[in-house]
Amino acid sequence: MEEAKAIRTLVLDTNVLIFSLVRSEGITRVSLAILLHDDNCEVTAPASVVEELIAHSQEICDKAAITRPLLEETLNRLLVDITLAPLSSYQRKLHEALQFVRADAPFAALALVRLPSMIITYNKRHFNSRRLRHRRVQALTPAEALRELR
Amino acid sequence: MLCGRMVTETVPVEIPTEILQLAERIGISREKMSALLRDFAVLDIMASSSKLTKREAEKLSREIKDSAWKRLRPYAH
Numbered sequence: 001m002e003e004a005k006a007i008r009t010l011v012l013d014t015n016v017l018i019f020s021l022v023r024s025e026g027i028t029r030v031s032l033a034i035l036l037h038d039d040n041c042e043v044t045a046p047a048s049v050v051e052e053l054i055a056h057s058q059e060i061c062d063k064a065a066i067t068r069p070l071l072e073e074t075l076n077r078l079l080v081d082i083t084l085a086p087l088s089s090y091q092r093k094l095h096e097a098l099q100f101v102r103a104d105a106p107f108a109a110l111a112l113v114r115l116p117s118m119i120i121t122y123n124k125r126h127f128n129s130r131r132l133r134h135r136r137v138q139a140l141t142p143a144e145a146l147r148e149l150r
Numbered sequence: 151m152l153c154g155r156m157v158t159e160t161v162p163v164e165i166p167t168e169i170l171q172l173a174e175r176i177g178i179s180r181e182k183m184s185a186l187l188r189d190f191a192v193l194d195i196m197a198s199s200s201k202l203t204k205r206e207a208e209k210l211s212r213e214i215k216d217s218a219w220k221r222l223r224p225y226a227h
Contacts, residue, residue: 018202023201029190036186038176051218066196066200094222094225102219105222105226106222
């Protein structure tokens with residue numbers, strides 16, 4: 001009988017969602033679609049940051065020159081596969097996460113409560129990767145995460 | 151096709167073969183494959199008409215995270 005793989009937690013940075021709207025970022029769209037449907041992964045994001053992303057919908061539409069219904073439909077479809085973590089679930093690690101990052105602290109805090117975990121981001125340099133690795137948190141781009149999970 | 155005031159359009163989407171190969175290698179179940187391809191197609195249709203640049207995407211992302219952090223910072227103690 002095949003041994004069941006452990007579920008990995010992937011903390012999704014907002015920049016990956018936004019980069020998937022850039023026309024040339026086909027690799028981001030491929031990676032994101034696969035990661036969201038991998039049975040061995042749970043993709044999560046801080047609810048407060050996703051709420052802020054939705055609050056910025058009109059600004060995103062204006063910059064991207066796309067219609068709001070199209071953006072909302074796409075976001076709604078993607079968010080079905082993303083577990084939105086309330087502040088209460090990672091608040092106890094928020095102070096500790098400040099050792100590694102500032103405005104990205106909610107992502108690091110969420111990763112610290114869901115060990116072992118991966119932060120899927122395009123801002124690896126914002127996360128102090130070596131120190132986070134000691135805590136069993138990896139900061140990887142979507143393509144690197146795919147390679148790691150293969 | 152016209153339905154009242156709503157116009158529907160058929161948009162061809164090219165599914166890269168890599169996505170199927172990668173998904174199979176990772177072990178995505180058959181049941182999930184159609185949902186995966188549908189999500190990719192929806193994203194790709196939107197991106198095909200998007201004028202967003204990487205620089206703007208980075209700036210927007212930073213603004214969003216900074217706004218969220220302003221609300222969350224008081225809880226980091």
